[in-house]
Amino acid sequence: MxxxxxxxxxxxxxxxxxxxxxxxxxxxxxxxxxxxxxxxxxxxxxxxxxxxxxxxxxxxxxxxxxxxxxxxxxxxxxxRKIGYDEAVDLYDLRGSLFGFMCETMARRRTDAQCAVLRDKLGAMADAIRADDKDRYYRLNIEFHAAIVEFCGNSRARTVYEGIVKEMHLFRRRGLSRIENMEASMREHEAIAEAIVAGRAEDAREAGITHLRNGRDRFLATLDPAPESLAAAGRDRALRRTATAE
Amino acid sequence: MxxxxxxxxxxxxxxxxxxxxxxxxxxxxxxxxxxxxxxxxxxxxxxxxxxxxxxxxxxxxxxxxxxxxxxxxxxxxxxRKIGYDEAVDLYDLRGSLFGFMCETMARRRTDAQCAVLRDKLGAMADAIRADDKDRYYRLNIEFHAAIVEFCGNSRARTVYEGIVKEMHLFRRRGLSRIENMEASMREHEAIAEAIVAGRAEDAREAGITHLRNGRDRFLATLDPAPESLAAAGRDRALRRTATAE
DNA sequence: AAGCTGTAAACTGTCAACAGTTGTCAATCC
DNA sequence: GGATTGACAACTGTTGACAGTTTACAGCTT
The missing domain is CATH 1.10.10.10 (Winged helix-like DNA-binding domain superfamily/Winged helix DNA-binding domain)
Known part of the structure; x- marks a missing residue:
């Protein structure tokens, strides 16, 4: 072609x-x-x-x-090859950005935008009832994309989408599976509710929490999870040596 | 050459x-x-x-x-030409990123890094006593750069520095002036204190507050500040028409 | 046999030339 | 007089070729 x-x-x-x-x-x-x-x-x-x-x-x-x-x-x-620690850093950064975008959308939201979010949520609930993981996954992506777009900060959107692309460089499996649709759904509802209500700070926290949970769920599926993940205040040089791969 | x-x-x-x-x-x-x-x-x-x-x-x-x-x-x-609203968006995004980096550094800090922050703060206090704005400005940059480096998230650093560069496209004057050194100094102290103490959430908020104040101080110096800045939940299309330049 | 050295192949860095597009301006037509 | 058309100039998009570097391998030395 x-x-x-x-x-x-x-x-x-x-x-x-x-x-x-x-x-x-x-x-x-x-x-x-x-x-x-x-x-x-x-x-x-x-x-x-x-x-x-x-x-x-x-x-x-x-x-x-x-x-x-x-x-x-x-x-x-x-x-590019991305190691375990770098992937964790990317997850964190992405989470922070997503939180920022949820917060920003909560401040700038219009009724039409809120209606879109509600539509997506409804469709996701349908997908869960039908136990259709693929459809839920697609809608999940659309839900996130809607927030990214509606936050209205175009530079944030560019950066965020770039980071999402970059994260594809870390392993490949598991990225398109959502194991616990109900938990994911509850987090989405919390995000949407805070945004619709205009509670910016709550929206930010719900967004960050959602991605943090997603991160943990994904990283937990990796072979031998290096202990460095849990340890706070860990030394940088040390972490580098523990790089996956 | x-x-x-x-x-x-x-x-x-x-x-x-x-x-x-x-x-x-x-x-x-x-x-x-x-x-x-x-x-x-x-x-x-x-x-x-x-x-x-x-x-x-x-x-x-x-x-x-x-x-x-x-x-x-x-x-x-x-x-590229950057309009008023885009500049505000960039400031907000930068603030969010800086907050994230303060938070991250607070989690990962080492004693040596804390010592560096304290050194910079001391030198800045000296510059204030000497009423040397240029020196204070240089140290201010170094203080920020230290946090950006010590947060240890290299992708966040890349993104942040890219945004700072991009912000230079918006007007040029005023960027290298700090009017109220004392207020700036207090904010720096709050950031450093939270980081050294390992209070990640406080560090984040202090970092965001610092940049938000800097943003407001800078934008206040612009000719006829469009009223759109203050209005929350403002319509996107409307804001576009109010673009400076 | 192990290690070093030199040569050749393959590839990247750079350049100059050609092809195609855009914008300008004057001449022409209505 | 105003709009349209056509040619020209300037510039971008693309190509193929040349120069310099890296890498692999064969041959030599120890």
């Missing part, structure tokens, strides 16, 4: 090859088609996609800034 | 032209040498720095991802 064939034609869809290449490589990384640690050859990518090396190089530069690849001078570019 | 002459030679300093160009253009943007809204010509930049257009294009791609420039297909690159 040629890159240009993806979307129906429209003037605004005519992008530079750089953008197309960047999007495609990003997709391959996020789907795991290009696993973390993989070394990327410019010429190989260029040949594979039928373009010259220029656009590929530019795309790599963009992906580097986005944190998805690392570029070493005269050696090449590799898909 | 040639780009290569900046630093003493070391193997790790041998960077690609792309990196050198990106750094140089970033410097010109942050110093205001290239004002917001300025249109950048690849050929002109390339000629000016004595390189070809390739590295310049790659550097532009990096600066775009960093939020410092905007690239429009087939039209060119312009230094």
């Amino acid at each position: 040629r890159l240009e064939d993806r979307k129906p034609f429209h003037a605004s869809n005519v992008q530079s090859l750089t953008v197309l290449v960047q999007r495609e490589v990003e997709r391959r990384i996020l789907t795991g088609e290009l696993p973390a640690g993989e070394r990327l050859s410019e010429s190989a990518l260029a040949a594979d996609m039928g373009v010259s090396r220029g656009p590929v190089r530019e795309a790599m530069r963009g992906l580097q800034q986005a944190g998805l690849v690392e570029i070493v001078a005269n050696k090449g570019v590799v898909v | 040639r780009l290569e002459d900046r630093k003493p030679f070391h193997a790790s300093n041998v960077q690609s032209l792309t990196v050198l160009v990106q750094r140089e253009v970033e410097r010109r943007i942050l110093t205001g040498e290239l004002p917001a809204g300025e249109r950048l010509s690849e050929s002109a930049l390339a000629a000016d720095m004595g390189v070809s257009r390739g590295p310049v294009r790659e550097a532009m791609r990096g600066l775009q991802q960093a939020g410092l420039v905007e690239i429009v297909a087939n039209k060119g690159v312009v230094v």
